[in-house]
Amino acid sequence: MSVNTFGRLLRFTTWGESHGPAIGAVVDGCPPGLAIDESVIQPFLDARRPGQSKFTTQRQEPDQVRILSGVFEGKTTGTPISLMIENVDQRSKDYSDVAKAYRPGHADYAYDAKYGFRDYRGGGRSSARETASRVAAGGVARLVIPEVTIQAWVSEIGGDAINGSVRRQLIETVAGYNKLTDGSPWPTMQENPFFCPDPEAAKRWEKIVDDARLAGSSVGAVVECVATGVPAGWGAPLYGKLDADLAAAMMGINAVKGVEIGDGFAAARLTGEQNADPMHPGANGPEFSANHAGGIAGGIATGQPVVVRVAFKPTSSILTPQPTITREGEATELFTKGRHDPCVGIRGVPVVEAMMALVLADHKLLHRGQCG
C-alpha cells in the first residue's frame, strides 16, 4: 500500500523525487470560484526556498511553481489542481557514497528494508524537496480559509529558546488580542534568517548554527505555529479530532520527532486548577482567560488560537564520520558530502504553516458538510 495522499475533503497528493526532473502536488476537492494564479502560491515557496543564507543548504532552486490544471480564467474550477515545481540544481555525484552505505539517522536503510530498491540521489522521495510540494498545496488551502491567520516562527535552536515574554506578546498579537500590528508578520522575523521573533535570540543563534556548520555538525529546532480566526466548531470528535489531524500532519513532515498542542507535555505537570481555561461571558460571546488547551477541546476548535509546537531533529547528513553498514551488511564509516541544512527546522517554518492551512481547510469543509 502506498500513502502519498493527505486529507479527507480537501485532499492533496505529492509526487516526485529530489533529483528527478520535477516535483509537485495534486490538490483535489478545492471549492470552485476561488481567485488563484501562481503569484498567490509563490511567496510561500520563496519563504521555504533553499540557499537564502549560509544557515541553510546552498542548493540553488528557484522553486517556481506552475499551475497545470484545475484553474480557468483565474479561478479554481473545482477539478484537481496540479502544481509543478522543476528541480534545476541537482548534483547526483555528491551521493555516490550514499548509494553504497546507509546514512545513520536518515531514511536510507528504512527505504531499502521496505522496497529493496531506492533512489539514493539526494535521498530520493525521502528528501525534504518534497516539502516544497506541500507548501504549494498549502497556498491553495489558504484560499479556502480566508478567515484564518497563520503565523509560525522558530522558538528554539540547539536548546536555546526565545524570550518567554516575546513569545506571549507574539501569540497575543497574532490572536488580535492586542493590536500592535496590522496582522502582517512580526517585523523582527523578516530581519533575520531564522524566522525568529526575538532579535537577541537571533544573534545567539547565528553563532550556534554557524559553529555547528563549521564543525560539520547540525542542531535541532522547535517551530511554533498559531492559527487565529478558527471558528468554534471546526474539528470533529474522537476519530477525526482536529488535534489528532494536526499531529499527523506535522509528524508527516521530514525530521519532525515531536508535536505538542497547547501546553502539550507541560500540561501533564499542572494541576486541574492550573490547567483550566476559565470561561466568562464577553461582548462577542464566551471569552477564556487562558489557553492551555491550544484552542481545541474534544477534538473541536473552541474559537481560541490554535497553538502547535513542532520538534525538528538535527540534520542527519553531517560531515562528521559515523559508523554504519554497507548494503551488503559490512561495517564502514560514512560522512555525508553534498549540500545540507545545518538546522532543518529553520526552513521547516513555511512547511508547518502549510500543513496547518491544509488541515484547517479540510476541517472547514468537513464542518460545512455535516453542520451546514
Ligand SMILES: Cc1cc2nc3c(=O)[nH]c(=O)nc-3n(C[C@H](O)[C@H](O)[C@H](O)COP(=O)(O)O)c2cc1C
Ligand atoms: C526543510 C527541511 C530540509 C531538510 N534538509 C535536510 C538536509 O539538507 N539533509 C538531511 O540529511 N536531511 C534534511 N532534512 C531531513 C530529512 O529529509 C529527514 O530526516 C529524512 O527524510 C528522514 O526522515 P525522518 O527524519 O522524518 O525520519 C530536511 C527536512 C526539512 C523539513
